[in-house]
Amino acid sequence: MDSTVRLSDVAKRAEVGVGTVSRVLNGSAKVSAATRQKVRAIIDELGYVPNEVARSLAANRTRLVAAIIPVIGYTQHAEILQGMADVLHKHDMMLMIGASGYSDQVELQAVKAFLARRPDAIYITGVRHTEAVRTILQQSGIPVVEGSNLTDSPIDAVVGYSNFDASVDLTRLLIARGYRRVWHVTVTKDFNDRIDDRLAGFRWVTSTGTEVEADVIRCENSFDGGAEAVRLALASNINVEALTFATDVMAVGGLLECQRRGINVPEQLAIAGFDDLPIAASTNPSLTTVKVDRVGLGRRAAEIIVNRLQGNHTYSQIVDVGFQVVERDSTRRP
Structure with missing residues (x-):
């Protein structure tokens, strides 16, 4: 019935x-x-x-914004989505969320699936996409905002920060504190432009006029992966003085492994992360890391979308929200 x-x-x-x-x-x-x-x-x-379908056909607006992020469960992406929702809700708009799983193929599928449902705009994480994704988004005729990194050639607009520069500044901080044998810990899978740029920034600093013995360890992006990185560093023939991790998750795993082994941080091994997750300030010792206002990033992305939909095209195409290197006890020498 x-x-x-x-x-x-x-x-x-x-x-x-x-x-x-x-x-x-x-x-x-x-x-x-x-x-x-x-x-x-x-x-x-x-x-x-x-019946919003009928209403949207009449108005040519669905009041829906699609957001494609790598994974649902990471705090970094949740904070960006919260910032977007804060702004969009004030304008009677809602988010549709899809996860690409760091897969180019799934990202393309998500873009096509969302565009078939006629969203008013799309937010997509990262700035490096396949040519198929770029082409379909450029031809969509709706606002597209890329996020969490920077590029000189966005599909439409980009709101983010330089992961390369952040890694450069973090590495320089360790060098300024006197660390000379510094290794970087990156991921073994789920590669993306943000992680790649952090590695590139580390390599650029340690290869340009510095007397630093540098190397790279690849591990899973998890607590266990961070612990493995510490074990690999300790098993090497080099007395590694500091590890910079591409994520706070791995860095916290490294800190826990040091505690299990009775290794004093930073006296015997300094550890730095990236993302400034809530746990970073609560570890013992507290974690040196890179902080980004991700809620603010999300708000700015949504503001660009709202302005575009209201016919205001005077916004900046490239928005740099900046970052802050937060030095805490895990690298601060006595």
């Missing part, structure tokens, strides 16, 4: 025309306050949900 509440059911109960109910739903000023209140009360009473 079909129990769906229709627009006509609301109109009948409220004793008004269907057009009046429609005007209430659209926020028209051509309805008295008393009638608006009455219709809204009936809508709530009956549990009526407007």
Whole structure:
């Protein structure tokens, strides 16, 4: 039995025309306050949900913004989405979220699936995509915002920060503190432009006029992976003085392994991370890392989308939200 509440059911109960109910739903000023209140009360009473598909076809707007991120469970991406939602909700817009799993193929599938549902705009993590993804987004005719890194040639607009420069500054901090045997820990899978640029920044610093013995360890992006990196560094023939991890997750795993082995941080081995997750300030010792205002990044991305949809095209195409190297006890020598 079909129990769906229709627009006509609301109109009948409220004793008004269907057009009046429609005007209430659209926020028209051509309805008295008393009638608006009455219709809204009936809508709530009956549990009526407007057919947004039909409304979007008429208005050529769905009030939906698609966001494609690598994974759902990472704090970094959740904070960006929260910032976007804060802004979009104020403009009666909602997020649709998809995860690419760091797969180019899945990212393309997600883009196609979302575009088939006609979102008003798309946010997509990263700045390096396949030519197929770039082409389909460029031809979509809707605002596209890339995030979490920077590029001189965005698909449409980009809001992020230089992972390369952040890694450079973090590595330089360790060198300034007197560390001369410094290794970088990166990932064995789930490669992406942010991780790649952090490795590139480390390599650039340690290969340009510095007396630093540098090397790279590749491990899983997990607590266990960070622990493995410490074990590999200790098993080497080099007395490694400091490890810079591509993520805080691995760095915390490294700290825990040092505690298990009775290794004093930073006296025997300094450790630095990247992302400034909430746990970074609470470890013992507290973790040196790179901080980014990711909620602010999300807000800025959403503001660009809203401005574009409102016909304002005067925004900057490339927005650098910056970063901060936060020095804590895990690298601070006595």
